[in-house]
Amino acid sequence: SMPLAHDRPIDFGLQTFCESCNKCARECPSGAITAGPKLMFNGYEIWKSDSQRCTNYRLTVPGGAMCGRCMKTCPWNLEGLMVEGPFRWMAMNVPQAAPWLARMDDWVGHGRINPVKKWWWDLEEQDDGSYSTDVVSVNQREIQTDLDLKYEDQTLAVYPAPLAPHPYPSPFIMDREKAIEAYQAMVTAEAYKLHLAEGTIDEVAHVYTLDPDAPVMQVLVSKAEEMAPGLVLYELSDPAGGPLPEWAAGAHIDVVVSPEFLRQYSLAGDPADRSKYVLGVLREDEGRGGSKLMHRIFSEGRRVFISKPINHFPIMDNPGGKSWLMGGGIGVTPMIAMAHELHAQGRDFALHYSVSKRETAGFWELLADVPWAVRVQVHVSAEGSRADLGALLGNHSVGDHVYCCGPDAYMQAVMDAAKAGGFPEDARHLEYFAVPEMPEYENHPFELELKDGRVLPVAEDQSAAAVLQDAGFKIDIKCSDGICGVCKCGVLEGEVEHRDFVLSGKQRETSFISCQSRAVEPGGRIKIDL
Structure with a gap:
């Protein structure tokens, strides 16, 4: 030159x-x-x-x-x-x-x-x-x-x-x-x-420093296969062929579909197989566009960004008890991972997969080939084999737990049947993949008290999570709807109006989801573990 x-x-x-x-x-x-x-x-x-x-x-x-x-x-x-x-x-x-x-x-x-x-x-x-x-x-x-x-x-x-954003395609x-x-x-x-x-x-110099713990990692779409109309099975693998980070049944990952679409999907594979992550993605034509775009652009060979596995829906330790895995439609995905893990541990379980029509049940052929297929029962409403939830969950035994994911009406029916069958609250577990119908809440200003005695006011148009972020705390916010659980904070004192769809009644005694939940009374104070 x-x-x-x-x-x-x-x-x-x-x-x-x-x-x-x-x-x-x-x-x-x-x-x-x-x-x-x-x-x-x-x-x-x-x-x-x-x-x-x-x-x-x-x-x-x-x-x-x-x-x-x-x-x-x-x-x-x-x-x-x-x-x-x-x-x-x-x-x-x-x-x-x-x-x-x-x-x-x-x-x-x-x-x-x-x-x-x-x-x-x-x-x-x-x-x-x-x-x-x-x-x-x-x-x-x-x-x-x-x-x-x-x-x-x-x-x-x-x-x-x-103060510059990290170089990763993540919020x-x-x-x-x-x-x-x-x-x-x-x-x-x-x-x-x-x-x-x-x-x-x-x-006075402005020097960029990069947090070594990246919020996302790059993976390869190694498989994209349509299992049923509008339902695609994706397998994601390490581009270099190495093992992926460990995970446990019930975990999900955040998928960066595009800069404006960060979506959470449950892992549906075998937790023991670290060569790939398996997702089932249903195209929601009436949704906000994330699944439609994913179906269009996530082809085999594409490199995409995902988070490391996050688990807010783990299998509980229940010695001698049975795990009832209830999946409605696409909600069967976390149940498949749970079944793999329970089978590997030699624990008792049953998986019930409920669908409206067999032609839309993309996972029924896959479930026929797993080593624990004898524990699977497929319920097809159009064929008259709808699950009798009262009969299935009507006789709770000590140590039994029920896990459920699916449409709102299905999950409510499962939870009602489990409650009627004697399952205690801490043995009933839900995972939402969409925001259900919410009551008409009225926001009031309230206060957050920190462990050091500082008091942070939260206005009626603010969330506790946003106020904590403004105060310098590293609070993750993803869904902002109270369904992903990443903004959970410990509660030491105060009455909380819980508006989330993550925590169990037991967990709500000591925690709250800060993107949605607030103090019960106007001007109330919640002392948090920060």
């Missing part, structure tokens, strides 16, 4: 002009652009904008995301005053003229609404996917020449290297409070050089 000698920056007056203009900051509809000086960000001297504000405005404000106000109103733009030679010469050679030139740009009307030169179409996407010119509103803003924007009145946030909570502190801690280039000279650069 040819060696090149770098030259020095060419100063044509632009930065001096910008320091005196601030028109882009004044006209930014989200208030994301600083009206202050250049500061050091990730080792660069820059006028750092609040990218979170800018992005939130463009992605969430109705009426169009094509903002571009900063470019449209800039006097150095092709539509600005500096397109004229005399003004450009003055801006480049007479820095003192910059404030006057900026006001002149306003006076001649540059940056105002110009319908002839807009670059977007007034179209809106309709519910059926079509586009229409029947537009509710379009973002149109006049310039605000009378606005006196002051740097000291701005509250901006930045996300330098230490990452942005901490805006820390980002505001990070903006306020930025220094000028002169101060930065002084720190360099004095050997104290660590006090």
Whole structure:
């Protein structure tokens, strides 16, 4: 390659002009652009904008995301005053003229609404996917020449290297409070050089550090086979052919279908076989789109990201007792793993697989070939063999436990039958894969008391999990619906209104799911084990 000698920056007056203009900051509809000086960000001297504000405005404000106000109103733009030679010469050679030139740009009307030169179409996407010119509103803003924007009145946030998201395709909570502190801690280039000279650069430098415990890992889709209409069996393996992390029956994994779709699926294989993870994924045409996209793009050979196995639905130790594994439809997947584990341990169990029609029962052929097939009974409603839950679960013996996963109505029927049959509450276990019908709860403000005596207020529009995250605690939030259980916290004192679908009655005595559950009384206080 040819060696090149770098030259020095060419100063044509632009930065001096910008320091005196601030028109882009004044006209930014989200208030994301600083009206202050250049500061050091990730080792660069820059006028750092609040990218979170800018992005939130463009992605969430109705009426169009094509903002571009900063470019449209800039006097150095092709539509600005500096397109004229005399003004450009003055801006480049007479820095003192910059404030006057900026006001002149306003006076001649540059940056105002110009319908002839807009670059977007007034179209809106309709519910059926079509586009229409029947537009509710379009973002149109006049310039605000009378606005006196002051740097000291701005509250901006930045996300330098230490606050940056990890490089994994997995949710990452942005901490805006820390980002505001990070903006306020930025220094000028002169101060930065002084720190360099004095050997104290660590006090102000932005250095990225990566947590070695990655939230996700890459796997290979080694098998994708349709077992029944709308039901696909996936096998995921290590791309290098090595063993996957250990897991126990009842575990699930988070699957990164795409950046906007993180989905939880129960592991349906044999926990002793670490060469692959097995999933059964039912396409939900009326769902939120995750399973439909997964069916479309998860083909054999594709590399995808998943979490390590997480288990909130383990098999309990019940010496001498029998485990009743009740799977309705796709809810049979965790029961298959449980049956493998129980068989390997030589424990007594029975698996009952309930389906509406045999042609939609994708797992019945697979279950016919397992070494414990004699313990499996398939119930097909269309063939008149619907499970008689009262008869199956009507005679509880000491040590018996029942495990259930499936549609809401099925699980409720199983739990009712188990309760009537004498199964105590701590012997009845559920796993939800969708949010069931919930009562009409009313949120009230309440308080969380920490072990060190601090009290954190939780407003009616906040969750306990979000407040704990804001306070600096590492609280994972995935479903936000109270069904995955990753945000569980210990409870030391206080009455809790439990709104989750994870914890048993016994577990609720000492724990709560912080993304949903709240204090029973308005203004109540829950003392937690943090």
